[in-house]
Amino acid sequence: MILSVIIATMNRSADLERALLSLGSQARLPDEVIIVDQSRDDATRVLCERFNAGGALMGRLRYLPQSQPSLVAARNRGVSSVKGEIVSFLDDDVVLLPDYYQRILAALEADAHLGAVGGCVLNTPFGGVRWRLRQGLATAFLLNFWNGRMTPSGFGYPIYHRAITRPTRVDMLHGCNMTFRSQALRGEAFDTWFSGYSYREDAEFTYRISKRWKILMIPEARLYHNESTSNRLDRRELRSMRMRSYEYVWRKHKGPGSISSLLFRYSVFGLHMIEQIEAYFQTRSGRTSGEAQPASPKGARAEAKEILGSDQR
Secondary structure, eight states: OOEEEEEEESSOHHHHHHHHHHHHTOSSOOSEEEEEEOOSSSHHHHHHHHHHHSSTTTTTEEEEEOSSOOHHHHHHHHHHHOOOSEEEEEOTTEEEOTTHHHHHHHHHHHOTTEEEEEEEESOOOOOSHHHHHHHHHHHHTTSOOSSSOOOTTSOOOOSOSSOOSSOEEOSOOOTTEEEEEHHHHTTOOOOTTSOSSOSSHHHHHHHHHHTTSEEEEEEEEEEEEOOOSTTOOOHHHHHHHHHHHHHHHHHHHTOSOHHHHHHHHHHHHHHHHHHHHHHHHHHHHHHHHTOOOOOOTHHHHHHHHHHHTGGGO
């Protein structure tokens, strides 16, 4: 099987270099690596030329510049350019263990009904009493059942909070690593409603795939996701974008019926409550340590109120 890897990147040449080094160390090398570059400088282009000129990935890289800063547009462009029967998406800030693709391809070869596979992120940063409180509240408010499935209220998230220990069937995968049969991608594309820096575009896309194909996460395919600090939104912008994305995914897949609307409102109320509790703990921690206190959660209240009233528009 021809394996094509797509990496969308922007202004992260140092992160991308580590990702490419891990790709070049694979026991099963990719047949082609498509880099869709939205950077404002030439550092990424120069890096790709160097990798393409020598080493394990020599002649395997295809560099595609893109002026529009959009993750979904970059991924869709990559899909339109691939040659492989297997298409894999990686974030530019991941580092794969050497047998990652060997394990991914073995899973796909073993099950003809398997349309997509995700691996196990080893450096998940979650834990502690506050995290367990958040887990309990998120479950109670139908925000997350922690199983990679969509909830009745249109929420739910890919499994990312823990390392998995057994093959797990899911509805959605995390965009940092997801691999598909090309047949599963036919007639599908990342939704261009998610523009620029995106949130939940990966969950929405793989949820659509899960309606026709089996999706698994497997513990044997291991990687690190280093979550680069480059090109991140500030907290207020990120919160606002998340709220809009939650509403969009709910409307697209659960519909604005009365029961669905009630469940969505209930979950948004729970999300607002969790943010208020976390803001309280952050403020308390700041007072104890003498650090600057965080901004008031007024913005979160306003955005939650906007979403709670959004089905009246």
